Amino acid sequence: MLTIADKTFHSRLLLGSGKFASPQLMQQTIQASGSQLVTLAIKRLELNKPQDDLLTPLRALKIQLLPNTSGAKTAKEAIFAAELSRDALQTNWLKLEIHPDPRYLMPDPIETLAAAEQLVKLGFVVLPYCSADPVLCKRLEQVGCAAVMPLAAAIGSNQGLQTRAMLEIIIEQATVPVIIDAGLGAPSHATAAMELGAAAVLVNTAIAASSDPVAMASAFTQAISAGRIAYKAGLAATQPHALASSPLTDFLAAL
Amino acid sequence: MHIMLNDTLLQLTAVSTLAQLLQQQQLNTEGLAIAVNNNVIAKRIWQEYQLQNLDQIQLFQIVTGG
Numbered sequence: 538m539l540t541i542a543d544k545t546f547h548s549r550l551l552l553g554s555g556k557f558a559s560p561q562l563m564q565q566t567i568q569a570s571g572s573q574l575v576t577l578a579i580k581r582l583e584l585n586k587p588q589d590d591l592l593t594p595l596r597a598l599k600i601q602l603l604p605n606t607s608g609a610k611t612a613k614e615a616i617f618a619a620e621l622s623r624d625a626l627q628t629n630w631l632k633l634e635i636h637p638d639p640r641y642l643m644p645d646p647i648e649t650l651a652a653a654e655q656l657v658k659l660g661f662v663v664l665p666y667c668s669a670d671p672v673l674c675k676r677l678e679q680v681g682c683a684a685v686m687p688l689a690a691a692i693g694s695n696q697g698l699q700t701r702a703m704l705e706i707i708i709e710q711a712t713v714p715v716i717i718d719a720g721l722g723a724p725s726h727a728t729a730a731m732e733l734g735a736a737a738v739l740v741n742t743a744i745a746a747s748s749d750p751v752a753m754a755s756a757f758t759q760a761i762s763a764g765r766i767a768y769k770a771g772l773a774a775t776q777p778h779a780l781a782s783s784p785l786t787d788f789l790a791a792l
Numbered sequence: 793m794h795i796m797l798n799d800t801l802l803q804l805t806a807v808s809t810l811a812q813l814l815q816q817q818q819l820n821t822e823g824l825a826i827a828v829n830n831n832v833i834a835k836r837i838w839q840e841y842q843l844q845n846l847d848q849i850q851l852f853q854i855v856t857g858g
Contacts, residue, residue: 553858563856578857579825581850584798584817592823592854607857620832621825621852627835692858741858 539737541714542630542662542683544601546573549731549761551603551716552754553741554595562750564594570754576603576632576739579622592626603664605632610645612652619656631656632686634666642692646673650680657681666718669700674707674715685711686718686739689730693742695722698729708734724753724760731764732772796848810841813849823854 539546552572557563567575575595582588595602604622609615615635623629633656635649636642644667656663662683667673669687677685687707690696698704699720708715714736721727722743730738740757747753793804797817807813810833814821826833827850833841843849 554856555858557856560856576858577854579852580855581798582819582824582853584800584851588820588853589855590820590822591856604854605857617827617830617832621827622854624832624835625823625825625852625854739858745858 539714541664546601546737547571548573548758549737549765550727550754550758551576551718551737551739552744553739555741556745557750560589560591560594563745564598566744566750566754567595567598567600569751570744570758572754572758573600574603574737575600576605576741577622577626578605578607579618579625580608601630602626602628603630603632604628605634605666606652607634607636609635609652610637610648611635612648612655615648615652616655616659619652619659619661623661629660630662630664632664632666636666636692644668644688646670649673650676653677653682654680664716669703669707671703671706671710675710678711678713682713684714684716684736686716688719689717689726690720690722692719694720695743696720697722697726698733701729701733704730704735705733724756727757728760728764728767731761732767734768737761793843793845795843795846798849798851804843808842810838810843810849813843814838819851825852825854826850827852 539549548571550572551574553576606615606618609618619631635645649665653663653665664684665677666686674685690699716737717730717735718739721740727738744750744753829848
């Protein structure tokens, strides 16, 4: 069971709701994945366009909705987005993300820490998207974040665990759940993240932009489960040279 | 009274509260959030929130995103 703040979840997959071809496909994919935490965004309403009814099918799934602050470039903008999202969804859960540069979408650590500290004081359950920086993750934890969400690679890049060595340190030091976010492009990447001891992973592009999101969600779910079991079982140590797994006797030397 | 609604200037007649404005604009309030003059106005007070001349009203909506 994954525990974040005062809630527990069976699933260790957080699913992003972006990039799906249709709301129906998104709903089917969430169901196939078993995910109980799904991210959403907020933006200015376009007055002359029809409003999609996105929330009715999502609420029917009885999942925890996790609005993000995507689009915010500063702590001030993120806090404004957070307050809007809290009112729109009537939840104090928040995925904090502040990435001013559109090319790499790297999270701004200084603005993120400042925003996290204020949002915790305002009563939010803050899950910050952040760099894979062990010092920053500890600081985010110390200001009261309910989890930390360090990146594996750039958002949407599908490059896998580029930050592996830093993630190992973050996981070793953390006393809140570490959710590996961004850049996981294949189920094998999710397995690797879980084998490291991550509490959960967040996936969006790799599932939503695949040819068959429903099947890919199922593949990720199984991969996460395999990685978690392997972590709990304890991986055998790596060795620089061969260690025989069968007895090496010299009885054949007599022939 | 004149207001700005997401950068569109509107002249309001027979509308005095935020809730009445939403009704007049035929907006679905599910997943909607509102700021007036850059302050978030909680849903629970839309019914009685009195609009003022030249208020800048911004409407926001929950959308998909990762």
